[in-house]
Every structure is written in C-alpha cells, then in structure tokens.
Amino acid sequence: MHKDVMSGPDEPIRVVVVDDHNVVRKGLQLFFGMLDDIEVVGEAADGRHALDLLGFLSAEEALPDVVLMDLEMPRMDGIAATAEIKKLYPAVEVVALTSFSEAERVHLALEVGAAGYLLKDADADEVGVAVRAAHRGEIHLDAAVVGKLTRSLRQPAETGAVLTPREREILELVARGHSNRDIAKALMISERTTRTHVSNMLGKLGLVSRTQAALWAIREGIAPGP
Template sequence: MHRDVTHDDVVSGEPRIRVLVVDDHSVVRKGLRTFFGMLDDIEVVGEAADGLHALDLLAALAAEDALPDVVLMDLEMPRMDGISATAEIKKTFTDVEVVALTSFSEAERVHLALEVGAAGYLLKDADADEVGVAVRAAHRGEIHLDAAVVSKLTRSLRQPAETAAVLTPREREILALVAQGQSNRDIARALTISERTTRTHVSNVLGKLGLVSRTQAALWAIREGLAPGP
C-alpha cells in the first residue's frame, strides 16, 4: 500500500526526513526520539535494538512503501552488529542511507561500516544540533565529517592500490568537492555539468582508488592533502 504524504508530514513544502534509530541501549533510542520530536523536518518512524530487528522493520516498512530515508546505526549490538546490518541494508534497500553511530574509542571500526556502504558517521556524544545536521546531510547525499575523529580515521584508512596519479584533473577536482561534503547536485551546479556526469565521475574515482563510499573518498582526499579537513 502506498503511503500518502499528509499535511503533518510536510514542512515548507518538503516531506519530513524519515529516520529509523537502531541501538541496543533504550536510553539512546529514547533520547534520539525525544530530540527529533522537537524538530519540524525530521521524524522517527521506528526503533530497533539490534541489526536483525532493524532488517525486520525495514522489510515491513518496505511492504507499505514507507521506508525511512536514513538509518542511525549503532555499530556494537547483540545478535547482528551494525556493520553486518549495514551491509544487508545497502544490498536490499539501496536507497536508504545509513549513518554509523559510534564512540571516539570505536572510531576505527567505522571504516568497516564505510566499506559496506555507510554514508557517514556520528559520534554518540555529539551535540543535539549536530545529529540533525548529520541526518540532513545524509538525506541530501552529502557527507558530514566530525572534526574530532577525522584525523584518527584518516590515519587508519586502508591504503588504496592506486594513488591520485590515476585520476584525471577533473576527477581530482570532483574528489576535492566530495571531501568538502558537497552532494552530486552541488558539484554539478558548481562545475556546470549534469548530475549524471557527476555521478559517473564519482563512480570512476571510487573504482580507480578501490574505495566503496563517498565518505571513504573524502577521508582519503583529506589524508592525501587533496582537500582540507573539517
């Protein structure tokens, strides 16, 4: 059954961003639900205590044509952890963006999540406003990098088989814009090219460098000095 957009769903003519919160700590889920409840443009459409529960919820929402736009995914959970769940989500529900929830001490595990398709990451102790910023960025296809952990992540990033020398000047230019957190639409507008051409360039960059996500590419570009850090 198709889910109609109601008046309550819309703020300034735009549908609310639908979020699924996945964390094994009920206090975290409750806190996020309370925070999002104070926002006009984001709504929580479900909660899950582990990866398996999340996949079951997503399947049920998909059957109603009501999938969330963004999943906030804890990485350490029983039964199925966030990395395995993210891999399944990106395989089955390709349009759903996943943002990893992590602590600073777990930052290096974020790479595993990025490798299976997570769009970005968010520290659990981030300010409330930053949570909203990260969700909105993921929904727009942009990258939100936390300055506190970028240096740690870039140090632990796996070294690609190739270097920036394999990229064309245009690909380097686009990579630098990706690292600044810009979406394909933003990049297309800045370079006066189509979004399709932008997507092709981004895909080529990832393929040449052996990376699988925009966030990985952004971290790599920062580490290699092709773009400034946040």
C-alpha cells in the same frame, strides 16, 4: 515490482534509530520530536531487528530516508546490518553511531556503504545536521575522529595520480561535503555526468563510498579536514 516511496522535498526526513540502549533510542526520539523536518518512523535494538523493520516498511512502501546505526550490538552488529541494508535498499542512507573509542571500527562501516558517522556524545544540533546532510547526499565528518579514521583507512588500490583532472576536482568537492547536485552546479555539468565521474573516481581508487573518498582525500592533502 513497486518502488518504495521515501520523503519528498517538503516532507520530513524519515529516520529509523538502531541502538541496543533504550535510553539512546528514546533520547533521539525526544530530540527529533522537537523538529519539524525530521521524524522517527521506527526503532530497533539490534541489526537483525532493524532488517526485519525495514522489510516491513518496504512492504508498506514506507522506507526511511536515513538509518542511525549503532556499531556495537548483540545478534547482528551495525557493520553487518549496514552491509545488508545497502544491498537490499541502496537508496537508504546509513549514518554510523559510535563512541570515540570505537572510531577505528567506523572504517569498516564505511567500507560496506555507510554515508557517514556521528559520535554518540555529539550535541543535539549536530545530530540533526548529520541526518540532513546524509539525506542530501552530503558527507558529515566529525573533526574529533577524522584523524583516527584517516590513519585506519585502508590504502586504496591506486593513487590519486590515476585520476583525470576532472575526477580530482570532483574528489576535492566530495571531500568538502558537496552533494552531486552541488557539484553539478559548481562545474556546470549534469547530475548524471557528476554521478558517472564519482563512480569512476571511486572505482579507480578502489573505494566504495563518498565518505571513504573524503577521508582519503583529507589524508592525502587533496582537501582540508573539517
């Protein structure tokens, strides 16, 4: 089985834009076209089309690094599409595109593996920040909707008391948006050990993503909000 080749350290971040509104897709393409470090390699009008596109790109060994995924779309919505993408292409990061009024649905996208979320009316620069953060394995939380999301986040199976001191320390760093590489450097441990701690922490809390963990830590007062 071949391995899909994604962006290297000096190559532009490869992005696929998924939204049923043509004006949104074209607007994002125009914005990214002005940047040197991000390029749009495809677009789709719904989740089904997005999966077909990623299947084609995978066959060409050209998967994107990040998918910007609208949540409300015909045929297949963004939540179902995100679940399929993370199952088929776990290395591809998904950032949910949402309006403030749809924020309650974002936690569903986080539960199936979305790395973060972005408001559709965000400033252009913030779109770039969110894409770069997802590519680095970091978390980008929009302060405007963190409160709504932390309230709607499902209660994990266990509480923070089950975490070891090291896991709690790593949870706080995850909540502050640090990548595994950053955490490894800060704690002077290997990235492999960091990944193990993150995985154990998520498992103990009954959560499935770093973003869910960050929101939970903010809600529980373990880490400050953005």
